[in-house]
Amino acid sequence: MTSLKQLIKSMRTFTIIWSGQLISTIGSGLTGFALGVWIYEQTGSPTLFAINLFVYFLPRVILSPFAGVLADRLDRRLVMVGSDSLAAIATLVIAILYFLSALQIWHVYLATAVFAIANTLQWPAYSAATTLLVPKEHLSRAAGMSQIGDAISSLVAPGVAGILYVSTGLKTIMLIDVVSYLFALGTLVAVRFPQPEKSAKAEAFTFYQDLLVGWRFIIQRKGFLALQTIFAIMNFCGSITYAMFTPLILEIAEPDVLGLIASILGGGFLLGTLILSIWGGPKRRIYGIYIFESLFGLSLFLTGWATSVAWIVAAQLLGTISVAISNGCTQAMWQSKVPQDMQGRVFAARPMISFSIIPLAYLLSGPLSEKLFIPAMIEGGALATRYGHLLGVGPDRGIGLMYILFGLIYLLAGQVILLYPRLRRIELEMPDAVSEGELAASPA
Secondary structure, three states, X not given: OHHHHHHHHHOHHHHHHHHXXXXXXXXXXXXXXXXXXXXXXXXOXXXXXXXXXXXXXXXXXXXHHHHHHHHXXXXXXXXXXXXXXXXXXXHHHHHHHHHOOOOOHHHHHHHHHHHHHHHHHHHHHHHHHHHHHOOHHHXXXXXXXXXXXXXXXXXXXXXXXXXXXXXXXXXXXXHHHHHHHHXXXXXXXXXXXXXXXXOHHHHHOOHHHHHHHHHHHXXXXXXXXXXXXXXXXXXXXXXXXXXXXXXXXXXXXXXXXXXXXXXXXXXXXXXXXXXXXXXXXOOOHHHHHHHHHHHHHHHXXXXXXXXXXXXXXXXXXXXXXXXHHHHHHHHHHHHHHOXXXXXXXXXXXXXXXXXXXXXXXXXXXXXXXXXXXXXXXXXXXXOHHHHHHHHOOOHHHHHHHHHHHHHHHHHHHHOHXXXXXXXXXXXXXXXXXXOHHHHXXXXX
């Protein structure tokens, strides 16, 4: 009982902030699902649907290093307040345009870019603040809790957003999202963040020098550089298939089934985060990353072979549970190895590498499916006569072939985690983090 009370006390401030972000994430999930449906409903184009994903990720890649510098130079709580406010304003504008019957596709693209900017500003500030708010031994649990918001959003948003969209359109969803942002802002106003101690050397850095700090930290550590490079390959494979998941399901089922599937998979992600929060992850987190990333690659491969909704859901559930646990292990490892007063800059540099080719994946996914894979696997297609007896024939089988190919690449990339010694031994060779301020105060 005493241990439980100590745990609750040690994570009190983090839990308050987390609860606000949880509600905000659910609201954002409603909006994201509804805007995606609206684009597809207005255009009927998988490519235009994928462009919205491209618009979301491109600002994250470009602006990440600037966000990291701001997270380390400014009060991290104020950075989070600013980002939530920016996203709330964009949501309100979309709602107003919809009320006036003036909403157009480019408005949604622009709002999506604003959401991406807000998220890019917030993520390094939130991640870096976590290590100041949570004891080291509970970082894996905090990482798991941080993913619960995304998991619950994925579980709740598709079904609720579908019902609200059919009954009231976008307006109610937009207003719920604005209210969720106000709740998140209220939790941020109610607490204070401890600020990391900065050394004289850190204080003397110019903004330009700060931009390079995160890059240098990763590049000078071969294990971390290898990990982010592998993640870049994996993210490309995962994103190019993710963009085609909606067309894959709609080829064999109705839209309401798609919403149900999305909710079920959200439940899988939630289950993975709960497992990690309770378990805390393996002692050697790199092994957790290897095992669960390999399982995610296997899930992509199996999805490609599946020809029924039930088997697709089963394969994808394996993936959502696995990626939730892997993400938590990854975040906890970085938080334990990066000095606290550098975390904003380093955490912002991470997606500059690992997310760098996700926009390209979204741009390629539509043309590859429509011009290459689907034509090859329809009746009489170039590959249908050779592989049709194994995979089946039809447009969904073309997308299935994409899943098989990129799932194999994902699996092969994951094996490097064990084969490359610097990466396999990363936790043994790198000491736990000491802030720059503590280093400056330590005896030579």
